[in-house]
Amino acid sequence: MKEVRPGQRLAEVTASRTQRVEAQCYRAHSAPPLGSLVRIGSPPIYAVVLEIRHEPLDPTRPLAPRGADLETEEELYAANPQLDAVLTTRFTAAIVGYRDSAGIRAGLPSLPPDLHSFVFLCDAGDLSSFGGNFEWLRLLLEERSPASDTAIANLLRQAADTKTDSRKFLIGAGKALAVELSSEPHRMRALLREVGG
């Protein structure tokens, strides 16, 4: 796994639908972490990383183990320099907002991002302004998977780090979550534990 920096361009859109974006990273194992907020194209569309897949570039050529006689994983990659060319990392992100003349909005844009749009990892400024309201929570909560709930928690904690009073921010976010999930108390508890923990 390789470190990615806020603001860095790291992938391109390979498929896009109204609610979902598929992207392929420039380098294998260089994905934005689960729950990262990414900025796509221009004018920007915002999406949250929900699923990351490391896989062979060509799905018809499955991988086989290569390191039986080697000591470390680094040796394995060094002995097989072609791997960089045949391995890739792809991820799925849920669209949660976009920017128009009025600023950043939560919700779905009228068109999904173009193919080959560049994908950037958002920086603190984007995170901070995006965290201003919690309308986007509803879109992510609709995903209903353990990965999506963890993504919500991760995103909220990242956004909280950009605030001067992060606890106050998390309490506010928690309240918004509690209202949305009032009919699913168990899920609410689990998610709140992730957010507050």
Place this chain on the structure above:
Amino acid sequence: MMLADGFSSNGSVAAGRRRLGQVVGGSLSRGLDVRLDNSRARTEDVAVGSFVTIQGRSQRYFAVVTDVELRAVDDGVRHFPPALEPGDIDDGGFIAEVIAGTVAYGQLSVMPGMAVSIGGPQQAIAEQAKTIPEHFAPVYPASQEDIDAVFRAHEGDFALGSPQGMDASLVRLDLAALANRSVGVFGASGTGKTFLARMLLAGLVKQTSAVSLIFDMESEYGWQGQDNDRGRQVKGLKQLFPSRVVTFTLDEESSRRRGATPDGVVRIGYDEVEPADIEVLRESLNLSEVAAATAWNVARHFKERWLREFMALSAADVGELAGEIGVNLSALQTLHRRLLSWERFGFLADESQGNASAGGIIEQLERGNHVVLEFGQYGRNTAAYVLVSNLLTRRIHETWVRRKELADGGRGDEPRPLVIFVEEAHKFLTPDIASQTIFGTIARELRKYNVTLMIVDQRPSGIDSEVMSQLGTRLSCALNDDRDMNAVLMGARDTGQLRNVLARLDSKQQALVFGHAVPMPVVVRPRDYDETFYAEMGVPSGAMVGTALAESDAERMQREINELFPPE
């Protein structure tokens, strides 16, 4: 997500007032549900009985909080409160803080009472609420202006005290309305009902044309009363209004011992007692129905002086009499024994005085003076209290009825509105005798003859329900007994909701007031009965007590006449 503070479209909500919550449901009959904004108001901040205002679109509503409730969107919160879940202990209360005010929240039940149009003329009058605000109307704690708008001062209004939690505001009573219908003052002993009653009486003397006749059982209203909590004496009506209050006594000795100078002494002739009085005294004298009924036979036998002659009989004579008039012997003996105890009643006079007992009192009342009748030592004897007040009231009522009928026929003036004040009212107004006593009659006939009652009692459940429901205004301090609380609310509107407020009154210095004299039910902390109050009643602060300061010429003359020619 949250609405901005204060619907400022009409500017009538003071800036910076904290919103308590929003109306989320309810009805006019059942009351409104108000969900608390937990970020701004907590359940601990809102007391039952306090006032709130609800900002509707075209009306502002005034409501009383009748209940506070903890609610949750989902039952899970009740079964698994946050702090009890494993792993949650170290979250620094995060989950509890998140859940409070979202899925777990506080809710108020409020009863809308009055409403005032907004956006109309500045001096819009508050009226009974006949509508309710829309969903999500914001709710605020009532301000002083709100209280003033509801309890707007009129001529003759009387500042009784402050609403719960608002010491700077004043609740005003419409004393004219108060005197117009019968009034009940209730409360367990030691809750301050005597102070409340004394204050109401002072208000009546000061501010209305009505006169009152006070049957002062414990001698607390005339010259001075006791403030047991502070261990001091307080001024009675005579000290506050020397020129408008006249005191009579049944027990001259006691009055003098207490340093009071009664204006007259009341004596009641044995021949004034009627068998009906004995019926009323059945409970106080512990007589069976049969024994009480024999009084009628005895009276028929002895005519006018029946009581004196019956009491003079020896035990043997009583036996003879039973055979002669054909009544049960043991019943007659019981009656005789019980009546013999009346020998100790110093106020019973041997020779007939006609209507003299009530005459002096009636004369004072007709002159517009208020009369306090002190019972002295006889106040401790329920039979004496019931006998005297019943008998005098009957006489006075007869006079008022006659005057009223003459006035109706165009011959003479209307009699003055008269308020008759009795304590221990359950002794006169129990369901089985209420129909027979004069008090039951007065309560039922309303103000047909310009006579109303002010009853003070600690056991309202003992009072006939028909009488209770005729009370125009009720003031109740804390009561301990469920039946008493139900009795106080009998026949009132919004009983269920007021019940909750009544049950939670402080044990001292708080009263629920509802009925004719107030626009809407209100919990009041009565004002202090102190120098400030005296001053407002017209007595200079620090004035010497003990001398009739403001004695008028007419009064002085009357006093001198009384001294030269004692009333008895």
